[in-house]
Amino acid sequence: MYKITRKRELVENIFLMDIEARRVAKSALPGQFVIIKVDEWGERVPLTICDYDREEGTVTIVFQTLGASTKKLAALSEGDEIRDFVGPLGNPSEVVTDEKEHLLKKKIVFVAGGVGTAPVYPQVKMLKEKGIDVDVIIGTRSEKTLIMEEEFRKVAKNLYVCTDDGSYGFHGLVTDKLKELMEVDKKEYDLCIAIGPMIMMKFVSQLTKSYGLETIVSLNPIMVDGTGMCGACRVTVGDEVKFACVDGPEFNAHLINFDEAMRRQSMYKTAEGKKNIIMEQKSVHEHSDLCDLGEILHEEK
């Protein structure tokens, strides 16, 4: 069991939690992720590591309540425990494992979107500690959904906040801002790292490809075990099929088949809906403990 030592609602529906997990905190690096399972009945849900405290033995996660599992997690309080917390999984980010001298020569821009803003933070922080300055573009719906601005102000050289509705900062999408920086402000970047919704990463990738700007994205496909044993998270990168959980989660954006990745991400949309219906029905009528799903399907035939 893993204890929740801190819980904050950053903005509506986005939560931050510190979870006590000594072994994970000891070996975690930016870019890696964990898998959590809230309780006995829960699914295994991948979440990117947003920070860690090796002395306290805690790992920070930030998540948005989207489906049943994240809602279950959000319903827990400080002091509660979750059943399973495993990691760190995947490869650490290239910018934290790369040589300092090599990185000093590069001009790096990070593009963060929505809840993907959180995992960008430890990377920027670690680069700052090495004396490497980077630009950061954050995209969000409105001022009300903006997270971690204060933290980024301290570690980013330049921070550009974009809102869809123009309520704060730049009015427009992250791609509009990136384009402006490169064309109007004549910024010459050597590396772009984008983390956020798949659709955002796709459009960032399309834009930077036209500029020939090397781009890395952190993919978030459906996962089950997260250790390479099932292939649920497979993506096409160049001509190869890769498992995001062990070969990634970071890949060269310009080689990714985003349309396929987005299609695969929505695979269980209907199943999740079905699951919700079954869950609602469960409280209404008695059920046998075995094969409920099968029986409902039989009935449907």
Place this chain on the structure above:
Amino acid sequence: MKKNRVPVREQKPEERVRNFKEVSYGYNLEEALLEADRCIQCRNPRCVGACPVAINIPKFILELRNGDIKGARDTIGEASNLPAVCGRVCPQEEQCEGSCIVGIKGEPVNIGKLERFVADWAMENRYRNTEKLPGNGRKVAVVGSGPAGLTCAGDLAKLGYDVTIFEALHEPGGVLVYGIPEFRLPKESVVREEISLLKDLGVKIETNVIVGRTVTIDSLIEEEDFEGIFIGSGAGLPMFMGIKGENANGVMSANEYLTRANLMKAFRSDYDTPISHGRKVAVVGAGNVAMDAARTAVRLGAESRIIYRRSEKEIPARAEEVHHAIEEGVIMNLLTNPVEILVDEKGFVKGMICVKMELGEPDESGRRRPVEIAGSEFVIDCDSVIMSLGTSPNPLIASTTKGIDTNRRGCIIINEENGETTLPGVFAGGDAVTGSATVILAMSAGKKAASGIHAYLEEKHS
């Protein structure tokens, strides 16, 4: 002496396709005693030599016959740490039962079902033997809690070692919990119970620890003072065919399908994990894993078929499993090979183009090589495809540990005598060494490595 074995009661096919309960009920006491009576107590029993862990079969059967079921359980326990599992999933027809003398003129003694009876009886009656040597204070780490790791851990605990098992998933058991379905091997009443016997012996199990990520072999040795290590991490990396359409929604590895169903209990509505509930499921492959996937699909309400490129004679799955699958309505498309998966406009599977095959000359494995029949393409109507083409070892441990050599298939190289890897003090066994094989072979490798580790540490401290 009776020629035929005492039959085993089973759930009827039409009932069992609607539930995940165990197909075989096993023997009751009366049936077990009748069957035990068929053993002729050979002076030089061939069954023992054919059992990979060499259980003293005539002795436990005699004890059972004399009403000393506890004694029978102790006799089995001297050789095996997982009898309730092995009695259920071993391919006995190729092992103990295949060598039984009684089988020459009639049916062999049903050794597997007798072993299962004794183990189940002991669990139901809370009979536990926790006899072991006094603790020697030496720490051994076991990586992976599948059949190899559990066996190695049990044997070392009995010898007085302080054993900790590290498991990457949230539940110990390896393939016993994520791979083999509930209807062949019940998880709570059998696997969990059998593993709890090891805990009684003092074995500690730490779940959610991925060796190679959370900790490393080096950190276990240097920072946590483990003097011996056993790697039993299995062969969990699934293979795909590399054909067109394979990344469509609805195509998955058997590992994914079975993990969702077995480990995550996706077939139960009180568990959150979803599972693909295709109406027409095609399983590619014909090993035990393929049969498990096809039979799981039947229970989830699908029309289910096996696609296999060779003929019935070459099917690698156990005969009993194939028989059960056919009884349950699984369609067999033999001498058939997929060449492309057809995808609809939304990216979901809508069918599969296959070709007919015929058998040519024997290949290196001695099996006749399947050859495509030109112009025989046809479409199989399906909305889910499950690839069950075998697995290979996960490279994570070898790639994060200097000094552990692997062969070109990614299998860890060991000294066959004692299980030691190319890194002193580190031993390995099971599928991590051989590639995907059987539960009982993994157990026998775990046993061998346990005595290898014992000899190594005795030598080191002498």
